[in-house]
Amino acid sequence: MAMLTCCSLLICAFSGLTLSLAATTPTHGRPSVILDQGTFIGNVNGSADAYLGIPYAVPPLGDLRFRQAVPNEPYHGTYDASEFGPTCPQDLAPLTSDPDSASFLDDFEALWDGTFPPTSSNASEDCLSINVLAPKGTMAGANLPVVVFLHIGAFLWGGAIEFNGEPVVRRSIEIREPVIFVSLNFRLNAWGFLPGQEAKDAGITNLGLRDQRQALRWIQKYIHRFGGDHTRVTLWGANAGSISAAFQMLNNEGDSEGLFSGAWMSGGFPLPLNNYTQLQGTYELLVNQTSCAGSSDSLQCLRQLPYETLLNAMLNVSPDQRFGRWQVVLDDDFIKDQPETSLKEGRIARVPYVISDTEDEGTQTALNLTSITTDEDVATYLTVDGLPGLPQEQVSQILALYPSDPAAGSPFGTGDLYAITPQYKRMAAIIGDLEFHAQRRFFLNQTSYRQPAWSYLSKQFKLPFLGSTDISDLINLYGPGDLTDRLIYFTARENPNNGTGVFWPQYTIEERLQLNIQNDSSFTIEPDTFRSEGINLLLELNIQFPE
Known part of the structure; x- marks a missing residue:
């Protein structure tokens, strides 16, 4: 597709609120936005212009598996941003492992599915993508506040595709306080939370949380192109997403680097952590499920395994152990001290927050x-x-x-x-x-x-x-x-x-x-x-x- 040219500045009023129109002329009725030299063509989702599946880092494939996320190269060309990207590799554990207890979840699951209709998405290692939903017609200069949703799933499963932010955007327009909704995928389970000395030496502990940090840097760099205000970014998480938001507040001795200005945390908090060495057996268990057992550089060997081989090795861990195996750890790096120590000493981002149960x-x-x-x-x-x-x-x-x-x-x-x-x-x-x-x-x-x-x-x-x-x-x-x-x-x-x-x-x-x-x-x-x-x-x- 040919590069799109910027349109003239137009003004649109909705619900008595004035907003500028999109940064480029819509293509066949679809909104578009220019990032670097790349044109991203999204779609209209109800009251929102939705730009989906944008890569915020270089795909962590091949030798980049089990490495910290590499910032994306400048964008070039034309991108279809109309579909969510793949979810990260999943461990699709049910809410309860006891079949006799599953029926007690029926009422909750029916209520949940009414708000969050079941979705399907292919899982892939190429999963580090971000989604932006802005009120229809928003363009650079609108300076709207931004809420960033970090998904649930116990750091084992889940993805941004499950949480369509359009109802939040729509309601924000109705009450004349328009916001931009952002969601993202981050690496999970063994891909995102590999423990052990080998992971520590390579600087890859807590990769899922490091992915989130990289996504927040992406927002700082690009959100103005969607009409967002990079100085007003609220983290919003539930369950594992809430734990994530709390650890982003505790990271870097509490220095937020200006990446966020507030947090809304629902039902998830930074519990006392195991040290990365205490889960050395988890790393060895994974290695021993593969041909990498006995390798002189087992981590590099894991990087070279076929995707399905590594996935099956991870899933071979007993279901009743998975919650305890792939978890946030104290690593003397991304998380330097036990949460209670950092909290007591005031080493936390001094931003307003809401916290709930x-x-x-x-x-x-x-x-x-x-x-x-x-x-x-x-x-x-x-x-x-x-x-x-x-x-x-x-x-x-x-x-x-x-x-x-x-x-x-x-x-x-x-x-x-x-x-x-x-x-x-x-x-x-x-x-x-x-x-x-x-x-x-x-x-x-x-x-x-x-x-x-x-x-x-x-x-x-x-x-x-x-x-x-x-x-x-x-x-x-x-x-x-x-x-x-x-x-x-x-x-x-x-x-x-x-x-x-x-x-x-x-x-x-x-x-x-x-x-x-x-x-x-x-x-x-x-x-x-x-x-x-x-x-x-x-x-x-x-x-x-x-x-």
């Missing part, structure tokens, strides 16, 4: 633990998996604060209902508090006196057996729902209040107030003090005995 965070994980049916089983779980090495005295304290009474367990507020096993609701309460609520409170306690912070608790979508489960608040945020406007205003103004409705106060040490979203979608302001004794104990022990 759902009421029943632990229920999905507890579905994988239905074989735990006695007090003794719970004690064993705590000392082996939950808080490895925990002394019996502390086990007894936890069991006393989290009794086996179903009415005290999660999903909370449901009495004796939904006790799938004698210990299910108890396990859900412990896991939800240990891995979610305790971490959220610690993050707030260490930072809210240094920078603007807001917290919310979602009790919405209270479903049988799962309650208000992990990531269910995304259904509201993407709906669009009652939280969508709050997200948009935070992105645009660094404050989730819009001057109407319930005022959402900042979270402070003196007054720990948070926004609660009730099951009927109403907002209330309540103290963040529930289960304080148990949560404080779990947090203290988690620091001493990281998983």
Whole structure:
């Protein structure tokens, strides 16, 4: 295709808001934008001009496998930017590994699929792509705020294709606070989180997080061409994406390099980490599944393996071990210190943030633990998996604060209902508090006196057996729902209040107030003090005995 020429400056008004039109003349009704000497032709997605599948780094193929992302070369020629790029290599583990428990997810999955219709995408190592959705007709000079979504998936699966940002863009136009939505893919599982001494020596630990950093640099360089303001970039993540946003805040001694100006974190926090050496066995397990066993340079050998061979070697790891194998690690480089140390010492990007949980965070994980049916089983779980090495005295304290009474367990507020096993609701309460609520409170306690912070608790979508489960608040945020406007205003103004409705106060040490979203979608302001004794104990022990 011939190169496209820039059009004259035109003005378009929508919903009483004036925006400039696209940077180039649309091609056959499709929007286009020039980056360097390259022309990217997107498509119209409802209220948005969508530019999809743009490579933000050199494809990490061949000898670039298991290397830090190389910045893209200047673009030349014409690119079709109408389709999402491939997802990164996946480990498509189900939400629960217990077939007998899978039926308890049916209501949640139906609700989820209604907001996020199932999609399909080929997986490829050539997956480092970024997507930009701007209000229709936006061009350079509009200087719109930007929200960057980091996807869910436990660092094992997922991709940007699952999360169409058009409803967020559409709602931002309706309330006259237009934003640009960006999403991206980053390397996952063995490709993105290879541990061990060999990975450390090569500088390739936490590659998935390093990919994200490179994508943020791409945004700084190019987002103005789409009408974005590179000084107003909000990170938005859920689950693994939320953990990612937190680690971007902690990276580089808290120096954001101007890459982002705020963060919205839902249901994922920087837990105490294993050191890269503690997972040396993971690296060796992968190598030993291949012909690279015994190689004098096993990492270089892994780079040269056929894609399918490496994928199958990774998938040969027992399913019940995959969550623990491919994880963020303490590497004395991208992550130099344990998160709690960095937080206590104030080495975190001083940007405004919103942080949140759902009421029943632990229920999905507890579905994988239905074989735990006695007090003794719970004690064993705590000392082996939950808080490895925990002394019996502390086990007894936890069991006393989290009794086996179903009415005290999660999903909370449901009495004796939904006790799938004698210990299910108890396990859900412990896991939800240990891995979610305790971490959220610690993050707030260490930072809210240094920078603007807001917290919310979602009790919405209270479903049988799962309650208000992990990531269910995304259904509201993407709906669009009652939280969508709050997200948009935070992105645009660094404050989730819009001057109407319930005022959402900042979270402070003196007054720990948070926004609660009730099951009927109403907002209330309540103290963040529930289960304080148990949560404080779990947090203290988690620091001493990281998983």
